[in-house]
Amino acid sequence: MRHRNADTVDPSRRRFLKQSGALATAGLTVGFYLPQAVAAGTAGAVDTGEMTDRFEPNAWVRVLPDNSIKIVVAKYDSGTGTHTALPACVCEELDADPTQVEVAFPEEPFLEAYKHAWWGVWSTGGSTSIRLNYEPMRRAGAAARAMLVSAAAKQWGVAPQSCSTSNRRVTHAASGRSVSYGDVADAAAQLPVPEKVELKEPSEFRYIGKIPRKRKAFEKSTGRFPYGIDVTLPGMQVAVIQRTPVINDRVQAVDASAALQVPGVRDVVVVPGRPDIMGGNQEGVAVLADDFWSAQQGRAALQVRWRNDSPLAGFDSDQLPAEQAAWLYNNNAMLVPTMTQGNADAQWAQAETVVEADYPGYYKAQNPLEPINITAQVKDGGITFWGGMQVPSWALEAAQKIVGVSKEKTTLNNRVAGGSFGARENKYWLLEVAYLAKVTGKPIKLMNSREDEMRGLFYHSPTFHRVKGALDAQGNMTAFKLRAVSPRSPEQWEPGYAQRPDHMDYSTTEALRAEGFAYRADNMDIGWVPHETGVPTGWYRAVSFIPNVFAVESFIGEMAHAAQRDPLAFRLAYMQDRPRHAAVLRAAAKRAGWRQTQPADTALGIATDQGYGTYIAVIAHVVKTTQGVAVKHLTCVVDCGLAVSQRGVEEQLYGGLMWGMGHTLYDKLDIKNGEVVQSNFNNYLVPRMSDMPTVEIEIIEGDRANPTGIGELSNPLVPPAVANAIFRLTGERHRSIPLALDRV
Amino acid sequence: MFEIEVNGVQHKVDAVSDDMPLLWVLRDRLGLTGTKYGCGGGFCGACTVHMDGAPIRSCLYPAAAVEGHAITTIEGLSEHGDHPLQRAWVAEDVPQCGYCQSGQLMTAAAFLSSDQPVNDDTITAAMAGNICRCGTYRRITNAIKRAADELQEPF
Numbered sequence: 001m002r003h004r005n006a007d008t009v010d011p012s013r014r015r016f017l018k019q020s021g022a023l024a025t026a027g028l029t030v031g032f033y034l035p036q037a038v039a040a041g042t043a044g045a046v047d048t049g050e051m052t053d054r055f056e057p058n059a060w061v062r063v064l065p066d067n068s069i070k071i072v073v074a075k076y077d078s079g080t081g082t083h084t085a086l087p088a089c090v091c092e093e094l095d096a097d098p099t100q101v102e103v104a105f106p107e108e109p110f111l112e113a114y115k116h117a118w119w120g121v122w123s124t125g126g127s128t129s130i131r132l133n134y135e136p137m138r139r140a141g142a143a144a145r146a147m148l149v150s151a152a153a154k155q156w157g158v159a160p161q162s163c164s165t166s167n168r169r170v171t172h173a174a175s176g177r178s179v180s181y182g183d184v185a186d187a188a189a190q191l192p193v194p195e196k197v198e199l200k201e202p203s204e205f206r207y208i209g210k211i212p213r214k215r216k217a218f219e220k221s222t223g224r225f226p227y228g229i230d231v232t233l234p235g236m237q238v239a240v241i242q243r244t245p246v247i248n249d250r251v252q253a254v255d256a257s258a259a260l261q262v263p264g265v266r267d268v269v270v271v272p273g274r275p276d277i278m279g280g281n282q283e284g285v286a287v288l289a290d291d292f293w294s295a296q297q298g299r300a301a302l303q304v305r306w307r308n309d310s311p312l313a314g315f316d317s318d319q320l321p322a323e324q325a326a327w328l329y330n331n332n333a334m335l336v337p338t339m340t341q342g343n344a345d346a347q348w349a350q351a352e353t354v355v356e357a358d359y360p361g362y363y364k365a366q367n368p369l370e371p372i373n374i375t376a377q378v379k380d381g382g383i384t385f386w387g388g389m390q391v392p393s394w395a396l397e398a399a400q401k402i403v404g405v406s407k408e409k410t411t412l413n414n415r416v417a418g419g420s421f422g423a424r425e426n427k428y429w430l431l432e433v434a435y436l437a438k439v440t441g442k443p444i445k446l447m448n449s450r451e452d453e454m455r456g457l458f459y460h461s462p463t464f465h466r467v468k469g470a471l472d473a474q475g476n477m478t479a480f481k482l483r484a485v486s487p488r489s490p491e492q493w494e495p496g497y498a499q500r501p502d503h504m505d506y507s508t509t510e511a512l513r514a515e516g517f518a519y520r521a522d523n524m525d526i527g528w529v530p531h532e533t534g535v536p537t538g539w540y541r542a543v544s545f546i547p548n549v550f551a552v553e554s555f556i557g558e559m560a561h562a563a564q565r566d567p568l569a570f571r572l573a574y575m576q577d578r579p580r581h582a583a584v585l586r587a588a589a590k591r592a593g594w595r596q597t598q599p600a601d602t603a604l605g606i607a608t609d610q611g612y613g614t615y616i617a618v619i620a621h622v623v624k625t626t627q628g629v630a631v632k633h634l635t636c637v638v639d640c641g642l643a644v645s646q647r648g649v650e651e652q653l654y655g656g657l658m659w660g661m662g663h664t665l666y667d668k669l670d671i672k673n674g675e676v677v678q679s680n681f682n683n684y685l686v687p688r689m690s691d692m693p694t695v696e697i698e699i700i701e702g703d704r705a706n707p708t709g710i711g712e713l714s715n716p717l718v719p720p721a722v723a724n725a726i727f728r729l730t731g732e733r734h735r736s737i738p739l740a741l742d743r744v
Numbered sequence: 745m746f747e748i749e750v751n752g753v754q755h756k757v758d759a760v761s762d763d764m765p766l767l768w769v770l771r772d773r774l775g776l777t778g779t780k781y782g783c784g785g786g787f788c789g790a791c792t793v794h795m796d797g798a799p800i801r802s803c804l805y806p807a808a809a810v811e812g813h814a815i816t817t818i819e820g821l822s823e824h825g826d827h828p829l830q831r832a833w834v835a836e837d838v839p840q841c842g843y844c845q846s847g848q849l850m851t852a853a854a855f856l857s858s859d860q861p862v863n864d865d866t867i868t869a870a871m872a873g874n875i876c877r878c879g880t881y882r883r884i885t886n887a888i889k890r891a892a893d894e895l896q897e898p899f
Contacts, residue, residue: 224825368877370843418842680785688873
């Protein structure tokens with residue numbers, strides 16, 4: 001979910017190694033070590049010139065004598081397909097069917113090597129899993145294959161070059177000999193790891209781009225797949241926490257007597273708030289019971305008196321747009337420029353037309369369907385966690401700061417979770433469960449109810465965009481100015497990030513910096529104005545792309561209208577040196593019938609963007625109905641370089657479009673008097689099957705050497721495409737999400 | 745104490761209040777964790793099971809009230825995980841995170857056995873009560889059609 005502009009990792013800093021130490025067993029194990037990238041100024045922690053036992057790989061492949069293959073993937077798969085696509089990259093070069101290999105999370109011990117190359121924490125997100133690991137994973141597979149071939153060739157006394165491989169076998173065609181990988185695995189392990197390996201040409205791929213389905217489809221279709229919520233341990237107690245209803249309030253007094261009378265309830269514990277930790281938990285009162293239902297009954301009987309001294313007691317999120325707009329003119333406001341060219345402010349006086357518009361954006365909740373839960377036990381001077389931990393570094397932080405336990409004494413049993421969308425990149429629940437495990441000494445399963453989940457804060461940030469543009473007498477865009485007002489992202493939780501001298505927050509300025517902003521005018525002045533609300537905000541699928549793309553693409557639509565130009569032609573006119581981007585726009589227009597005359601009750605609206613290295617365009621087909629307007633069809637075209645899994649890319653884009661329909665129709669979380677208003681799916685709606693238009697997706701592979709990000713691409717495009725279509729259909733311009741289609 | 749029949753097996757359930765929902769009896773007492781908790785209010789469908797073949801929201805249904813009725817959960821939808829819908833779910837690669845899929849399958853199974861015509865409109869009407877946050881709706885529709893086609897083939 002994070003975004004960071006960084007150079008790719010220097011290839012010279014990558015090393016292969018044969019596994020040694022704790023993980024060494026029979027067979028061949030080849031690891032690949034990818035040290036921290038240098039982009040953010042944090043040098044790799046180790047000198048790649050020394051290969052010693054302290055090197056541990058962060059991706060590795062093991063070929064066992066029984067010819068089975070195990071691939072360790074340090075990336076989290078909350079349904080996004082990383083555990084399918086990343087092993088396929090290894091298997092492609094290894095020549096092994098990726099559906100026949102075992103995939104595992106990293107085993108103990110937890111190592112510096114697993115830290116994300118850009119962020120300095122062990123995490124999954126930012127649509128980077130394939131982008132950053134495509135080549136390293138392939139190289140690991142190629143190195144293992146080369147060693148297996150060498151071992152077989154040595155046994156046969158033939159040249160390795162005369163051997164071929166296919167589906168876990170080495171074959172020497174000239175002599176008709178063939179051997180399984182498993183049979184030469186031990187011999188291969190005695191050979192040196194090659195310094196250089198040859199990778200296949202994309203035209204030679206057998207598996208990449210041809211993956212039929214994801215792993216675990218059967219288990220997930222039979223109720224057998226184990227999620228965090230299914231963890232059960234001997235002596236375990238289930239905890240629910242009544243967190244402060246008013247944000248940042250604190251506990252004054254607790255009367256637990258009635259709660260403790262509820263059958264099954266075992267204990268009531270005040271959980272201190274940790275405002276001293278970035279991303280820390282709110283104060284609350286935990287009810288511990290034999291099971292979730294009993295804990296919930298106990299919570300209902302709990303009498304908590306709150307201090308009622310929170311500075312946020314009067315907070316009203318509907319007042320934020322006015323507050324954020326006023327902040328633009330406050331002397332204490334800071335401007336972080338993201339793109340500057342010429343002098344935009346000098347153009348307004350001489351312009352033929354000046355267009356101005358404001359685009360407010362509100363809080364949104366992630367709502368993964370499996371509410372957050374996590375199990376922990378403090379025992380024998382260490383702590384063990386069970387559950388879905390998308391950012392294992394936060395579990396290590398909780399162990400250290402709450403329990404005083406080092407990472408060497410921390411054990412993580414990671415499970416795939418029922419969705420994240422940013423929610424599982426938070427850490428408040430890890431801090432809470434660590435505290436409860438510490439004070440009780442028992443295995444504790446902390447569970448959010450749906451209401452807890454929706455009121456758990458760390459929402460998508462509220463934003464306010466003010467945009468201004470100038471046109472000359474010929475309708476040419478001569479100036480573009482944008483101010484985005486929003487809080488700093490949780491990227492500041494990461495080590496060293498808040499100390500950046502340029503104050504830049506890459507996750508807040510997505511699509512607004514020069515490398516991603518598609519349009520060029522002679523005078524451009526784009527910048528971010530940080531504005532904190534005191535309400536904790538968090539990660540969210542596509543983060544700031546959502547409000548930033550909505551403002552930019554809506555405003556470009558407004559400018560095209562003012563210039564009396566076709567919205568597609570207007571966009572293409574201001575794109576420079578972006579042939580792949582323009583091709584995506586043209587392909588979408590062709591597929592959607594952009595140039596065809598539409599019936600009177602129908603209009604098309606377009607939006608486009610570049611994100612995570614991928615180019616995307618969405619065209620919304622909107623029709624008038626008896627109840628306003630409806631989105632009838634979405635056309636989505638991307639160029640993601642190369643699709644490691646065509647069907648994986650397609651389903652991520654479709655899921656994103658569904659999220660985009662959620663933004664378009666529903667996503668708005670309100671806070672009144674410091675309390676979250678919504679509580680469940682009856683008052684915070686999410687898209688259902690009945691909300692989905694028909695969808696057409698086209699995948700263009702414009703650079704098969706470089707697959708790019710895909711998980712967070714399509715949702716930001718839907719609201720501006722629909723808003724642009726509504727304008728062309730009705731003349732009404734809708735400038736905030738959700739778009740309230742029934743009131744058009 | 746009361747008795748409930750789940751997947752053809754009689755279970756004695758004791759030491760729970762009469763209003764404990766079926767969902768938590770299934771999950772926390774009988775260890776049948778395939779049925780999932782999503783919202784506790786009947787809004788999301790993750791907890792859908794069958795009572796005498798009809799879909800119910802087990803998060804709202806007091807367990808004591810199902811005495812005398814036959815409950816089927818995802819674990820009992822088929823003996824070997826090979827119900828035509830389950831095979832179609834795998835063939836179409838429906839699950840992403842997978843958390844909602846037990847409920848989706850139970851709703852779809854009740855729909856297919858209801859003798860309604862199978863088309864986009866009837867599928868959407870039947871499935872609109874089940875939320876998927878990953879966005880598998882299109883593949884769910886395709887999988888239901890695939891299973892329906894298979895069921896219509898003569899033996």
